Amino acid sequence: MAHVSFSPSTPLGDALVILGAAGIVIPVFARFRITPVIGFILVGLLVGPYGLGRHVAELPWLAFVTITDAQALAPFAEFGIILLLFSVGLELSFDRLWAMRKQVLGLGAAELLLAALTLGVGLKLMGQSAAGAIGLGFALSMSSTALVLPIAGSTTPVGRAALAMLLFEDLALVPIIFLLGALAPRAEGAGWMELAQTLGYGALVVAVLMVFGRYMLPHLFAQAARTKSPELFLSASLLVVIVAALATAGVGLSPIVGALIAGLLIAETEYHTEVEGIIAPFKGLALGVFLITVGMSIDLAAVAQNWVAIIAATAGVVVVKAAVTAGILRLTGARRGVATEAGILMSSPSETTLIVLATASGASLIAPSTAQFWQTVTALGLTVTPLLAWAGRRLARRVDAASHHAQNLDEETAPHAVIIGFGRVGRLVADMLKAHDKPYVGVDSDPDLIAGAVRQGYRATFGEASSSHMLERLGLDRANCVILTMDEPRTAQRLVKKLRAQYPDLPILARARDTVHAAAMYRAGATHAIPETLEATLQLSEAVLVELGVPMGFVIASIHEKRDEYREIIMHDGGLSEKPKLKSSSLRERAS
Known part of the structure; x- marks a missing residue:
C-alpha cells in the first residue's frame, strides 16, 4: 500500500x-x-x-x-466570488433584472464613470501620467461585490441601489481591461477589434446559455430531485455554475458573468430555493478563503513604513467615492439616508481593483511600486468595509432623524397616544386608534419602516425612543398613554423603567413575548403587559367556544375573566406557576 x-x-x-x-x-x-x-x-x-x-x-x-503560498488559495477565492454572484442571480429573476435596467445602465454607469473621472483627475494633478491616472481611476472606482452584497442584501433600498451599481461594474470589467490594453505604450491599435470580437463571442455564448438553461435546466433538476439524493442535487448545481463560468471565461468575459446568468436561469425554476440552500455553506466557506487571501496580502512592515501615505490615500478614495455615489443617488431621487448609507458602503475599493491594477501594471501604465502601493490601499479598504457599513448606518439614521423631525414632530397640544415601535404591530395599533379618531404619533429607529409609513399616511417619525431628547420631542408630558410594540425584550424593559421614573402617572401598555417577559415588564412599571402567547391561546379558545355553540356573550365574559385572572397571577407571582380556575359564578354578570 x-x-x-x-x-x-x-x-x-x-x-x-x-x-x-x-x-x-x-x-x-x-x-x-x-x-x-x-x-x-x-x-x-x-x-x-x-x-x-x-x-x-x-x-x-x-x-x-x-x-x-498565497497564490495556492487564489482559485478557491475566485470560486467564492463566483458562488456569490451565482447566489445573487438566484435572488433575482429576468423580470426583476429587466425592471432594473435603467438603474444598472443609468445609475451604475454614472457612478462608475464619475468616480473614475474624479479619482483620475486627482491622481493626474498629483503627478501621475494621463494613461496611469485613467487606469488607477477605473481600478479604485470599483466596489466590492463580495463584501457589499452580503452586508446590504438585495431587497433593502440600500441593497437595491448597491446591486445596480455593482452589476454594472462587473459587466464593465472586461471593456476596462481592453481599454487599458489599448492605452499601453506598445499597443498596436488592435485592442478595439479584439474587444469587439470578445463582446460578439460573449453575446453568442450568453444567448446559448439562456436557450439551454430555459429548456434543459428544469429537466436536469427534476431528474436530480427524483433520485432524492442531496449529493446528486449538489453536483448538478455546481456543474451548472462551473460550466456557465467556464463558458464566459473561455471567450474572454469574466467568469462571474456566467455565474450570474446561471443563477438567473435557475431562479426561473421551482428548484431555486433548494439550490440556494445547498450552495450556501460552500459559498460562505469560499468567501472566507477570499477574505483570508485579502488579509495575507497586507504587509504590515510596508504599512508601518508608509502608514501616513497609505492611510491618507485610503481616506481620500473613501471620501471621494462616498461623495460621488451619494450625490448621484440624491440626484436620482433616493432618500437622504439611503444615499448616505449606500455612498459610504460603496466607498472602499474592490477585489476587482486588484485585477485592474495588475492589468495596468502589465500594460506599463503604472510602475510596479505604484501598483504595490495601491494594492495595499485596496487591502486596507476591504478590511475596513464592515466598519464603513456600520458608520454608514449610524450616519443615515441621523440624517433621516433630522428630516423626519422637521416633517412629523410639529407641536401637539391635544392629548395623544405615543406608539414606540412602528412595525406590523405598531401599525395595527395605529389603524385602530385612527378608526376611533384617537390622535397618535409613532416612532421607530428603522428609517425604511418610517419612510414607508409616512408614504402610506401614518403620523410617524424616526428616532431612538431611549433618548431623553426624543422623549421630550414626542410630547410625553401631554400624552395620554404610551404603547410599546418593539420585539426586543431587554430594550423594552429598560425603556419602561425609564418612562415610569420620568412620568409616574403615564399609562404604559407593552407588548410581551410570553408570561415571564410580561412579569418583568410589570416589575419595571408597565400598566399593562400583553403576552403574545397568552393572547393567541385566548383567541383560539374563543373560536372553539363559538364553534361549539356557546352564546357569544358568555364566551366574551369567560375570555375577559380568564384574562384578568392570568394578569393577577403574572403581576403577583411573576409567571403562570399555578392554573387559575374560572369563576363561573360571575359569567352571567359579565355577559349581561
Missing part, C-alpha cells in the same frame, strides 16, 4: 488552517455580534506570509498553522 505523507506545506495543511480559522472565527465573532468578515481578514493577516509565515524558517512548527 502506498505511503501517504502529510506535510504542512501541502494543500491539506492549508485546508487545516482554513477550516480551523472558520471554526474559531465564525462562532467567536457571532458571539460578539461582529461580522466574521473582519475575523477572516485578521486571520489572513496573522497566518499569511507577512505575519507568522515570515518566521517559519526560524520556527519550523509554525508551518502547521500558517500559509506561505
